[in-house]
Amino acid sequence: MKKLIGKLGVISVLLIAMSMTVCAKQKVYKLKMATTWGKTATPLIDTSLQVAHLAKVMSNGQLQIRVDSANKHKAPLGVLDMVKAGQYDLGHSASYYWKGKDINTLPFTSMPFGMTAPEQYAWFYHGGGLELMQKAYKKHKVLSFPGGNTGVQMGGWFKDEIKSVDDLKGLKMRIPGFAGEIMAKAGALVTNIPPGELYTAFERNTIDALEWVGPSMDINMGFHKVAKYYYTGWHEPASELQFIVNQRVFNKLPKRLQEVLVLAFRLAAYDMYIQNYDMNAKAWQKMKKEHPEIKIKSFPDDVKKLLKDANKKLRDNMASKSKLLKEIFNSQEEYMKKVREWSIISDYQYIKDNL
Template sequence: MKNLISKLGVISVLIIAMSMAVYAQDKVYKLKMGTTWGKTASPLIDTSIKMAELAKVMSNGQLQIRVDDATKHKSPLGILDMVKAGQYDIGHSASYYWKGKDIELLPFTSMPFGLTAPEQYAWFYHGGGLELMQKAYAKHNVLSFPGGNTGVQMGGWFRSEIKSAKDLEGLKMRIPGFAGEVMAKAGVLVTNIAPGELYTAFERNTIDALEWVGPSMDISMGFHKIAKYYYTGWHEPASELQFIVNKRAYEKLPKRLQEVLVLAFRLAAYDMYILNYDMNAKAWENMKKEFPDIKVKSFPDDVKQILQKANKQLRDEMAAKSPLLKEIFQSQEEYMKEIRQWSIISDYQYIKDNL
């Protein structure tokens, strides 16, 4: 450096340094993102695209993210593996899809009888949830961030009314994941059918009931044309998607762009929550107009008690095998005890008092 200064002079070296800084600021970083969602899976795929757009705008074009939907890579449930391997720099999916690979990742989507969406977001960003999520994903050499919430998912469409726990015995129902295990303990014959085959299976009486998401996504599936009993939710009160980031790819970004990327995640996640809320409201209005005989029901007390008992048994069994899972469950439970009191006297009481 001394020889360079002596040859070019201090001013020349400063000009070179400033030029290099400007070049570094203008450098474009091209990233690839794979999603679990297909082209028409709104608002899920919309959130992936929105995040990429936000990152580009907020970085003044330095972050350019190509979004590949599931029809591109043909592996909707392979996102975690592809991000770990570096095939994709970023993924957009949901933590409970990795239950079979790593049970410790399950709770970051939603848990039966757990936190609502606002409560869960508060837990992530102010109750230690985000730190626990990074701890759980560290072994996979990826980072994970909240990626959009569906809010409370409905309990499903049923051909017949569930009047007591006896009506669950031998009932054939499509309900996947952890909720399916809970239902199985209650006597339900649980099956998992591909989304494209659900309507036909339901129409032909292959199944008696099914769970999907909520009005915004159920309406396009047409389940309300077959069953008239629509049960309120219990199993996914706050289904949070996730943005997964390859750790090496993340660390190659300048700190400023790392911060831009994380902010784009957060903005896109919240945008999905409010978009889906709006879509649910509008879809529900359309459903009621088209099929006014739809009856919204809540499960009887004896059914809820059985489901809560089964849920606790399964959680305790899993926590006994994993100290980290036990820590995550305890964190969620303690935070819910604290925050639920406010939820009850604020939103819940307001709605109840002003119906």
């Protein structure tokens, strides 16, 4: 039992104890989850599987979830549509993938120069973020919950050092989404290349730079063998994945199983954050040992100012077209002002003072 408490936490064990009283003849609810991730995409796919495991254990087998990776359903960016249509009951993806369908979904993953993972989790669960997320997804007839965080993503691999804003002009870079729009405004030639083709494109000079995730996932891609400049993050300081639930399916679950499912989401999401943190630390140690030529760099002040200015203009333009998006942006900004002050005098200052 002590091992179980260590793995799942006290709240989960209490739920398990409650579940032990469930009659074996009670109805078993079998749900299907579609993920955006391939079956080898650790730690992303691990988080989907963890939810299935937790839900089954905490419900004493009454709630069972089958997880289908993108290898099976073949529609990695169709997860929201499949859950909306009832083809799948649940989904595991990332909210900013739906920007083209609904701009209001963008901020729930991460925003450039925004909150860190602990700050963002505090906003979700104690600052009104979760309520705003449900408000944004209501029209899609799904519920959305935090689904695991990568933490700060690195700013990318560059073959040449970025010394000024002039070095961004004409730079061929793979960086998708909103961050790509910002880089384009700064003068880069932005492209989006499928993951399976990235290494070859980088090696053959089709692109000069690229952004992926961080050491934990970059190491398997081999980018550190091609470029030696590794830039610190700015565009995705806290990339939160999401769990999506078909509203009709959720409403049909007994209240106790609804609570089990939501708790499984929360536990699995946090577990991914700490798992990825550990993976990043280990991967970086391996990278720097095997490739000591790698240089960690931060963008110069003039480049950061250019990116921040472009970010603000794009945000303001989007917010002017959506009342809800403006509400979400305002909520994030107000919460960040409050929580960032504590982050600076606590974690940041502790690390700075004790290096």
